[in-house]
Amino acid sequence: MSRPELSGHASIFYNEREARKYNSSSRMVNVQREITLRAIELLLLSPDKASYILDIGCGSGLSGQVLEEKGHIWVGCDVSRDMLQVAHERIDDSFDGNNKNVENDEGSDEVHDPPLSTGDLLHHDMGTGLPFRPATFDACISISALQWLCYSNSASQNPKRRLLRFFSQLYAILKKSARAVLQFYPETAEQAVLISECATAVGFGGGVVVDYPNSTKAKKHYLVLSCDRTSSKQVQQSMPSVEEQTHVSVSAASRKGIDKPIRKKKGIKTKEWIIKKKETQRKRGKSVRPDTKYTARRRPTKF
């Protein structure tokens, strides 16, 4: 798939048609859902507390929907007015009492299934800073949006300046010990480095977690940031467990056949293998040459 980032500004790409398409494509919805669930998992939020979460690049509110199901209260901002319109319609529907289609997770009879949508929307460009008061949010998520900041659409837009402005303001508006999980699709390795460099430059601790690292299609980059400097150690400690999960998901992916591990070429016909093979042939009553010191020995090269 070609990269939409190259075609111009996000608000131009995500026009009305594209926004409707985005929300009606079940594949897109599922992918977004999966990423959001993973991002929430990485946030390490306490499940029995409602948190106040900022969703940057909320688009049509798919990620907000997941946050609502988890009982959190969110504010979304996006640069595309048409995407926000789609999100707004859904939120409006929930006020009109058409929220029956919000499915309850099986077995969970928790009281906190909010009857109304708990989202608020903002038409805003994240590259121009974030219009909130300091220490407002408990957490921040961003799904497939950060890479848009790496492209400049006019002469006055400097990607690095925009990234730095974004991260420094994000740092300010998050509460102490809050976390931010930002999922993004870097076009090149340099982009991923640039983004994480900008994040650490303003004081964030943390790093990039990669899910499905050896698949081009399913590969996902998560930038996990933590505000508290003292907890950066804790972040590192929690990283191994994250990597473990990554390994699990990798093996799950290979089972699905998304990507097969590269088989080692060396050592298929080893001495043990040949002796074992001869043994089975002998058991079947075939005439097999006896095992000697010449068995499975390499032939000399001709020249």
Place this chain on the structure above:
Amino acid sequence: MRNNTKEADGKGFPLRITAVEVRVVDNPDATNVGQREIDFVKNMLPVLDWPALVQAASQLGIPTLPPQLTEQLAQDPAFLQALYHILMNVHLVKGMLTCPASGREFPVTDGIVNMMLEEEECERVRV
């Protein structure tokens, strides 16, 4: 509405609200606010700028908020419930937010506030 009161534009805070259309959602079980929500409001109290919230609420036509937030009030579950209702169920559908410092206006349509800025209007960042 909650966020509208909280947004700051540089040093400009709070934003003045000019409401054209306000929608108060009638929650049938408004009294049935769970413990989770009450905990949330308690959590939000230090974040809220109380005078700004009172001002914003009166600009939206809700004069019922007490002018001062006392310790005792912060423990009262009935008050917290009412506050949750104000924070979550009052929406500014159409109107204008005005920055008190610069006079810059942010229009609100369909409940979405337009906060798009030009590059020149942004904070300078050294690269």
